[in-house]
Amino acid sequence: MKALKSLIYVVLIGSLILNVVLYGKTRKRAVISVNTQGISQKDIDNYLERQAGQQVKATMVQKALIEQAAKKNGVEPTKEEVDAAYNEQKELNWQVAREVMIYPFAADKRKDDLRLALMQQELLYKDVQVTDEEIKEEYNRRPSYYDAPDKAKTNLCVVLKDGDVAEIKSMMEKNTQPSVLTAQKRNQVAFLGDNYVYTFAKPFGEKSKNVAMEQVFGLKPGAVLQLPPSEFQKEGAKAVLVRLDH
Known part of the structure; x- marks a missing residue:
């Protein structure tokens, strides 16, 4: 039994090493060829990192901070709220409707952006205190x-x-x-x-x-x-x- 466990460990470690080696080789393999010059996945990743790496990282950090703050303060929008905002956007903006019709995968990105915007909005207003009288006064001033x-x-x-x-x-x-x-x-x-x-x-x-x-x-x-x-x-x-x- 002990020998069997040792054999399993050896196989697992060997498999892990093999996957790492294959991954490295795959990244170096040409995925695009331009006038006989090969461009590998690693070349593409390195280029994107140099061109937009810092901006992408900053955006991801900002998104993570907003999500953490929303969760901590209990203002995360529900799926129904996000869907309602998305449907309204499609209804009132023909360009959005056309975009998701031509590129269905764009819907997820739209919803993710709306979810983030709703969280930012709730975080912005959560500490604002208004009275019922102030609400009525503001509504009467601009009902439409x-x-x-x-x-x-x-x-x-x-x-x-x-x-x-x-x-x-x-x-x-x-x-x-x-x-x-x-x-x-x-x-x-x-x-x-x-x-x-x-x-x-x-x-x-x-x-x-x-x-x-x-x-x-x-x-x-x-x-x-x-x-x-x-x-x-x-x-x-x-x-x-x-x-x-x-």
């Missing part, structure tokens, strides 16, 4: 800032350079679903938003100074509003079509 905003959920279609604006607008007025329209008019349209739904938002009860925004909020079900391509014009877009989401 604290109330849930007015929202208009729409299908927002960017008509690209090869698209027929009149035809696509007609299809939207006939309630053609965005997924169907995208399939039929491939490379002619692009719908923005989360799962084809783009949300316009403005302060509760207030009239927007943006004329287009007021036109969107004045839309009737089934009606389609045509807007100029504005920021999408540089991408060759012809128009932006907006329909209230049913």
Whole structure:
């Protein structure tokens, strides 16, 4: 039995040494070749360490300190709170929605950043003492800032350079679903938003100074509003079509 244990120890130590040797050789093996010149994983790691090592370390230390402080003070956000913040970000920012649609792995990074931001916010406010009267006074001063905003959920279609604006607008007025329209008019349209739904938002009860925004909020079900391509014009877009989401 004693001899068997000794043999097991020898095998384990031998395996450990072999893994270390193989790891070292693997890191030195070329993973990229440029004009016959090999670049190893070790070369890549060393380059990244020189270029961004200190910044990465500082970021990791900052994150660790925030997480430790949040845990110590009992202000860690729940998964539900992080998910709610993430969903709101996707709902109100079409660029975020598009990013996670194209790169699904970006969702985890977004949630991690939001979790850290929520912890920082809670740590910042945890020692701030306010009375009920002060809360009422602040709310009465700027109610629209604290109330849930007015929202208009729409299908927002960017008509690209090869698209027929009149035809696509007609299809939207006939309630053609965005997924169907995208399939039929491939490379002619692009719908923005989360799962084809783009949300316009403005302060509760207030009239927007943006004329287009007021036109969107004045839309009737089934009606389609045509807007100029504005920021999408540089991408060759012809128009932006907006329909209230049913």
